[in-house]
Amino acid sequence: METNGHEHVIEVTGLRRVYGGGFEAVRGIDFSVRRGEIFALLGTNGAGKTSTVELLEGLAAPAAGRIRVLGHDPYTERSAVRPRTGVMLQEGGFPSELTVAETARMWAGCVSGARPPAEVLALVGLDRRSDVRVKQLSGGERRRLDLALALLGRPEVLFLDEPTTGLDAEGRRDTWDLVRALRDAGTTVLLTTHYLEEAETLADRLAILHEGRIAVTGTPAEVTASQPSRISFELPRDHHLGDLPPLAELGVCAHEVTGRTVRLRTRELQRTATGLLTWAERAGVELRRLDVRSASLEEAFLSIAQKAGAETAPASQDLKEYAA
Incomplete structure (x- = not known):
């Protein structure tokens, strides 16, 4: 074959x-x-x-x-x-x-x-x-x-x-x-x-x-690529999450805030990073501890294992069907 x-x-x-x-x-x-x-x-x-x-x-x-x-x-x-x-x-x-x-x-x-x-x-x-x-x-x-x-x-x-x-x-x-x-x-x-x-x-x-x-x-x-990328940073003390542009407009699919640290999840990393950095430059804001990275295979592996364990999966599955 x-x-x-x-x-x-x-x-x-x-x-x-x-x-x-x-x-x-x-x-x-x-x-x-x-x-x-x-x-x-x-x-x-x-x-x-x-x-x-x-x-x-x-x-x-x-x-x-x-x-x-x-x-x-x-x-x-x-x-x-x-x-x-x-x-x-x-x-x-x-x-x-x-x-x-x-x-x-x-x-x-x-x-x-x-x-x-x-x-x-x-x-x-x-x-x-x-x-x-x-x-x-x-x-x-x-x-x-x-x-x-x-x-x-x-x-x-x-x-x-x-x-x-x-x-x-x-x-x-x-x-x-x-x-x-x-x-x-x-x-x-x-x-x-x-x-x-x-x-x-x-x-x-x-x-x-x-x-x-x-x-x-x-x-x-x-x-x-079936998993979202992540961006994390610290906001200055005089700024809050609400000061950012609407997260949906940045392509953010999930977020969490711990103290001053903001973590964003996105499937459109370039769009989200560009929008965030453009806003920071215009606002004169320094995003400290900025970390931008694509998903790793380890993250994908853990997510897939958790999802597969929670569901009854078909015998085999194409990636696009799974990601959907």
Whole structure:
């Protein structure tokens, strides 16, 4: 299947997963991922992220629905899919007494057409730690090793489960650069992460899961645009909220006042900011502690989770329908 010339290498339709006792962890979801795209799957704890990814990796059969990875069912046609995918789990569980180099060589022996182990260790910045035993690695270094082993087979599709947990800021950004380079070379990446900044920075598109359903999908910009921007400032002591132009004329959709601090919410940030600053200049007013910013993915995530939890959402929902 192709859309706008981009092949969908992951296709999910009506996917359901039910555990013993009848608990439905995934409740009929639909999404697709194009070749050479980074797609982030986000959600609150228990939203169904891990259950979904395990089905995509072919570790279990769905209760209902259809999955295609590289054109194949990852469970019934695992032999056709597994050599072309790489998986980075939250915890690799490698033998602690082996060195980094020994671990990479052992794993390379299980992979068809593996890269040279030294090459992948250099990619993730572990080349100088190759003689160190796994048990002596820091948590961040173990995550780098997990990533290196996922890359050994030159995967066409790469599953990354919390890839930067335990990494410092520099290590996290190095990993982001590597993931982008893989994407630019044609690798399709499906990412799960609790770091919303990571999803906002890396993902071409994302989906937010809540209680086994997809609440919203879109680009990070589309998802954040579904939430109002905010402006906050302090009014001088001789001015009051009523001295401002009518808030509706400024495009303000909500506001609150705490002491001298005014917080405005708007879906027309440029219009509101321009009107406010024009008024302040004409009135000779200094707006102290002025802060103007668009909504963040974190705000959108929290709002969507709260709304999805308060309503019975449909199985999947287009962003524009959700935002409306």
